[in-house]
Amino acid sequence: MSDNLLKNIYTAEEFEKNATKLFKMIKNHLQNTTTGKADRTLNWNEPDKELNFWKVFLENGKNEDFFTEILKRSTHTHHPKYVGHQVSASAPITILTAMVSALLNNGMAVYEMGMSPSAIEKVVTDSICEKIGYTSDFGGFLTSGGTLANLTALLSARKAKVSHNVWTEGYLEPLGIMVCEQAHYCIDRAAKIMGLGEKGIIKVPSQESFAMDIKKLEVSYNEARAKGIKIFAIVGSAPSTATGAYDDLLAIADFAKDKNLWFHVDGAHGGAAIYSEKYKHLLNGIAQSDSVVIDGHKMMLMPTITTALLFKNKVHAQHTFSQRADYLLHDTEEEDWINSGKKTFECTKTMMCMHWYILLKFYGEEVFDEFVTRQYDLAKDFENTLQTDPNFELATSPMSNILCFRYTDSYQNDERLNQLNTSIRQELLEEGEFYLVQTKLRNIHYLRTSLMNPFTTVDHLNLLVNRIKEKAELLLNKN
Structure with a gap:
């Protein structure tokens, strides 16, 4: 290995070139996700296909495309239609602390x-x-x-x-x-x-x-x-x-x-x-x-x-x-x-x-008060929406920002409803507009939302309800 390679890796100029491009991309990513301008929270891909993509990219992909691809192919926690796992839409200032931590090591x-x-x-x-x-x-x-x-x-x-x-x-x-x-x-x-x-x-x-x-x-x-x-x-x-x-x-x-x-x-x-x-x-x-x-x-x-x-x-x-x-x-x-x-x-x-x-x-500390209170309140608002719709059933009243519910149909037994809700969630996952997860409680399959994003509103959740009902209707009509 040539000493010149190591010297080049550590030059301030090399860092500035890559960082300038990346920071512009991060700025655009934040604008497009937090405002909901991006039409998807994730671009779903089958595991084997995703693995193959990155194998091929390591050999043949352009270096300058790496950050573009990782941003595009990852789940966007900053999107207001992200209601999935319990990880935050991290405050942008922590991007900088993460960077300094990586530098000082x-x-x-x-x-x-x-x-x-x-x-x-x-x-x-x-x-x-x-x-x-x-x-x-x-x-x-x-x-x-x-x-x-x-x-x-x-x-x-x-x-x-x-x-x-x-x-x-x-x-x-x-x-x-x-x-x-x-x-x-x-x-x-x-x-x-x-x-x-x-x-x-x-x-x-x-x-x-x-x-x-x-x-x-x-x-x-x-x-x-x-x-x-x-x-x-x-x-x-x-x-x-x-x-x-x-x-x-x-x-x-x-x-x-x-x-x-x-x-x-x-x-x-x-x-x-x-x-x-x-x-x-x-x-x-x-x-x-x-x-x-x-x-x-x-x-x-x-x-x-x-x-x-x-x-x-x-x-x-x-x-x-x-x-x-x-x-x-x-x-x-x-x-x-x-x-x-x-x-x-x-x-x-x-x-x-x-x-x-x-x-x-x-x-x-006010930022934590505002965020926790907002998200817990939002779960109560979502509960009110679901309680007024006969197509939905809650597992329990939410005490936090986590809410479990399922689509119901009086003509289906619990086994069929479990299958239906599993299929609804998979359809939503592959479509990529919303990202939510699922859980099983006392043998009942529920859709599960963790309201982690500070930009999610009742309007987004009402839209999610409509999407679930659309998917349910299509799936029921197939059977």
Whole structure:
């Protein structure tokens, strides 16, 4: 390889040439998506065809066409007709923080490889702890997603509540955690990674609203104890992913205190409601939790992937992982916020704290209040639309910005309706105007909208309803 190639890659002129072109494209992309001028939220392609396209492009595509193609061939979360998965239409200013993070590439495992981001991260996590209602000795850190954060929290719970040191001694008795049957699958995954097995996941039944049935807590707990399982933690969903239902955190907090359990709140999606004056009541009891997870890339307008894991007691943020790496880390009794590698699964991680900090600095907490409140209100408006249309049935009244519903027809049984709604969603996906997802609840197939886009209006949702009815009519006429 010629030295000239490397030198050319790193020239400011080479960067400016590519960046100037890309920034113009990003500007146009934002204008066309946020205004709805772009006619599609995605250009659907079969997986094998998409794979083949990129194989061929690597060999034969023009370099200057790469960004054009990736913008065209990806899902447009900034389009108001995006009502799909729970990722935000990231605030454009975070494009710049992502770019600076990629440039500086400070890995943050130890302080000297992340001086500014280590300090910024502490400012950010302390401010969230205060918003949660933690009063003193709190602490936390940022990590790569809710799945990793929830696993870390449960490891912290095990460390704090189990009498022997599982980290060094292994399991000496069967252990378990309690969680609603409607909780996010990552809680099951975390429990199994921890070696608890199926028997160590005590599923508490849900109410009609799909929130945890608090009346079943004592029964579920006693049944597990009768099987010899020592329960060390209970998880409250804020909200559950499938339906957006918030568990009664205050009641769970009381139960946890009574049984001496670690109380963890999975607020990956809806923990951001702590900033909403109108909806923060949904999180009553969160201040009594031992740990909380909140995703910045869901309801806080940040790019994937950045998650806050917060602890009532900062000691638990540091003591989960006890191992030595003498060239990097040394055990200390005092708080060691400067060395991120002590607290997280990651050794290296991105400077994700900049996304949180710049939004707080430029726009303040008000931006989170406005966004969460707007989107939760919009779900209520959409509920009103669906309730007045006899062709639709709701799974439950929305507590957040997630709403599950299905197209119904009195001449069809549930099996046929499941097939019909699956087909409607696939038709919409391939058409590409709207992007929504689907879920199955108690063997019923529902269409599912997560209202993540700040430009989505009731008019867009009314249009979605019309599109669904058009697809349903065509499909029914075929049969």
